[in-house]
Amino acid sequence: MKIVKRVILIVLLIILIIISSIVYMGYQMYQDAISRTSIASRIEELKKDENYIRFSEIPEHFRNAIVAVEDHRFYKHNGIDIITTTRSMMENIKEKEIVAGGSTITQQVRKTSLFYPRATFYSKNCRTICCL
Numbered sequence: 001m002k003i004v005k006r007v008i009l010i011v012l013l014i015i016l017i018i019i020s021s022i023v024y025m026g027y028q029m030y031q032d033a034i035s036r037t038s039i040a041s042r043i044e045e046l047k048k049d050e051n052y053i054r055f056s057e058i059p060e061h062f063r064n065a066i067v068a069v070e071d072h073r074f075y076k077h078n079g080i081d082i083i084t085t086t087r088s089m090m091e092n093i094k095e096k097e098i099v100a101g102g103s104t105i106t107q108q109v110r111k112t113s114l115f116y117p118r119a120t121f122y123s124k125n126c127r128t129i130c131c132l
Helices: 004-037 039-048 060-070 084-095 105-114 121-129
Strands: none
Touching: 004 084, 039 105, 060 105
């Protein structure tokens, strides 16, 4: 019984170390992104884009469709969906490549406005976990 407890403890410790390192890398990516351009100046940049429209200008039925497809629990979390994040991270670790995304609409907007659109194993999981 002691051996089983030790194995479980070691596995949990390894999982904690992996999650901690992914969170740390995500935080580093965030710090790097805002050191290049402040969030306020990036927002002003985005507003100048010819395709920029205000949220109030988007038809309600279109907003509802986006929520239904992209983040059906959008109104049940505060920008980070722990259930989806955990599921996608475990799938990506299991497959050793990007096979699932767990980012919410909020995280997707932050990602596309602050980071490069290229997805790598670490960048995908770091951005998914990190509170951006």
